[in-house]
Amino acid sequence: MIHNALLLRIRLYFCCSFSIMNLSKHLHHKVFQIIAALAAKEQIPSYVIGGFVRDLLLEGAGNTPKDIDIVVVGSGIEMAEKVKQAIGEEVPLSIFRNFGTAMIKWGDTEIEFVGARKESYRRDSRKPLVENGSLEDDQNRRDFTINALAISLNPNDFGDLLDPFGGVKHLEEKLITTPLEPGSTFSDDPLRMLRGIRFATRLGFTIEAGTLDAIHEHRQRIGIVSQERISDELNKIIEAKQPGKGFLLLDQTGLLEIIFPELHQMKGVEEVNTMLHKDNFLHTLEVLDNIALKTDDLWLRWAALLHDIAKPRTRKFEPDTGWTFHAHEFIGAKMIPGIFRRMKLPLNEKMRYVQKLVQLHLRPIVLSQDIVTDAAVRRLIYDAGEDLEDLMTLCEADITSKNPRTVKRHLRNFQVVREKIHELEERDSIRNFQPPISGDDIQKVFGIPPSRPVGLIKNAIKEAILDGEIPNNFVAARQRMLEEGKALGLTVHQELKREKE
Ligand code: CTP
Numbered sequence: 001m002i003h004n005a006l007l008l009r010i011r012l013y014f015c016c017s018f019s020i021m022n023l024s025k026h027l028h029h030k031v032f033q034i035i036a037a038l039a040a041k042e043q044i045p046s047y048v049i050g051g052f053v054r055d056l057l058l059e060g061a062g063n064t065p066k067d068i069d070i071v072v073v074g075s076g077i078e079m080a081e082k083v084k085q086a087i088g089e090e091v092p093l094s095i096f097r098n099f100g101t102a103m104i105k106w107g108d109t110e111i112e113f114v115g116a117r118k119e120s121y122r123r124d125s126r127k128p129l130v131e132n133g134s135l136e137d138d139q140n141r142r143d144f145t146i147n148a149l150a151i152s153l154n155p156n157d158f159g160d161l162l163d164p165f166g167g168v169k170h171l172e173e174k175l176i177t178t179p180l181e182p183g184s185t186f187s188d189d190p191l192r193m194l195r196g197i198r199f200a201t202r203l204g205f206t207i208e209a210g211t212l213d214a215i216h217e218h219r220q221r222i223g224i225v226s227q228e229r230i231s232d233e234l235n236k237i238i239e240a241k242q243p244g245k246g247f248l249l250l251d252q253t254g255l256l257e258i259i260f261p262e263l264h265q266m267k268g269v270e271e272v273n274t275m276l277h278k279d280n281f282l283h284t285l286e287v288l289d290n291i292a293l294k295t296d297d298l299w300l301r302w303a304a305l306l307h308d309i310a311k312p313r314t315r316k317f318e319p320d321t322g323w324t325f326h327a328h329e330f331i332g333a334k335m336i337p338g339i340f341r342r343m344k345l346p347l348n349e350k351m352r353y354v355q356k357l358v359q360l361h362l363r364p365i366v367l368s369q370d371i372v373t374d375a376a377v378r379r380l381i382y383d384a385g386e387d388l389e390d391l392m393t394l395c396e397a398d399i400t401s402k403n404p405r406t407v408k409r410h411l412r413n414f415q416v417v418r419e420k421i422h423e424l425e426e427r428d429s430i431r432n433f434q435p436p437i438s439g440d441d442i443q444k445v446f447g448i449p450p451s452r453p454v455g456l457i458k459n460a461i462k463e464a465i466l467d468g469e470i471p472n473n474f475v476a477a478r479q480r481m482l483e484e485g486k487a488l489g490l491t492v493h494q495e496l497k498r499e500k501e
Helices: 004-015 030-042 051-059 076-087 135-140 167-173 182-188 191-203 209-217 219-224 227-238 244-252 255-259 280-292 298-306 328-342 349-360 363-369 374-397 404-428 439-446 452-466 474-487
Strands: 046-049 067-072 093-096 101-106 109-115 117-120 129-132 150-152 316-318 322-324
Touching (some): 030 046, 046 051, 046 135, 051 067, 051 167, 067 076, 076 093, 076 101, 076 109, 117 135, 182 191, 182 209, 191 219, 191 227, 191 244, 209 219, 209 244, 219 255, 227 244, 227 298, 280 298, 280 374, 298 328, 298 349, 298 374, 328 349, 363 374, 363 404, 374 404
Parallel strands (some): 067 109
Antiparallel strands (some): 046 067, 046 150, 101 109, 117 129, 316 322
């Protein structure tokens, strides 16, 4: 969404394209005045460039931008040191001598400094050979025309927009294209192929045809990019408002098959005896877009992306029932650690959360179709625990059909499940359920060490509560414990009492 006042300016700029757009009014952050004063005093030409300028033209200027990239014709590190001094308060400065860059963190804003440069690349590395250059050289080396826009911070033309490649026009046309021949841009730094798809997805832009062809042509070059960088871009695509578009572009350019083969294998439909199954790739993207309307949580979105990941492995045509995907939720959950490990995603509670949701993703749907028994709902509440709401969000997103009436009907059934959950929760407090009798209690009562009978009795009590055979309280649980112990031939060693029950 282009900021209205700026949009008007962009339009005016096109009507009278001889005029130069001046954006000085939008440079609110104090650092711009500091750099401008230093640029004038030290005679170091300085510019703000890249994402800040792009986002300023798209969205208008916030008072605390996240990142500001400064390019100076001279030493970026020396400029950063001078700026730090001039700020007059303690701000952290990090210097990266190997890269010739420096970064100041001022409040919530990261200000990065680099000397204007020319870059040349070797075949096997994303790390360029660097030599000093002019502002134009520096704009040339940038990934996309919309990221090569610069604003002068110099005394004679402070605030003027410098746009050698038509970046403003491309913002207006919602177009992603490269300043130089796209093949060399992508071959030099193949991460840019993913960045291009990410920008197209996040901004709702189109990738220019020649640029898209070049990504396809150079797709194998993605092999020199580290997995961490690839996953970082994937996460940013997943975090977009409509992430499905990004995955379609990944597929169209041939990148998906290389970086995410499991997802690529979900593509396509097969027909036996005139019976077709859904295209699971397209269905998955629909679910991902649906869930993106309801949550910004990255891992819940990952669960949506992976919920049917085992469908290609479990697909079977059975003459009586048609296409089946038996146990795809269990096999899918088992595939997740392998995918997370390869993608260098966290192997911690985030991964376990995604696994849990994938494994449980059919349970609420089953409840919405069958006659819902209290016991089945209680088990779902127990198994999902604190992730129940997220599971319901995933399942609702999973309802896709070309027929809006079918979707409506399923959503209505789902509402019944939600009400049932609510009702039972109020009555039974099953979520985060801790059985009213612990393993320790059982050991004390029967005077036995930790052993199989303890587990059997504990489990029998839990099952009885979930099945609704006994209420979820201490008295009923103690009674059931005594019965189960007796059945196992155990005798009571010590009475069990609770202060309050
Ligand atoms: N850049 C580039 N090639 C890359 C990475 C970055 O040419 N592989 C340039 C672009 O000009 C970009 C600028 O460096 O605008 C800053 O990069 P970065 O901070 O990663 O991206 P932004 O464009 O600022 O966008 P965002 O913060 O949304 O990632």
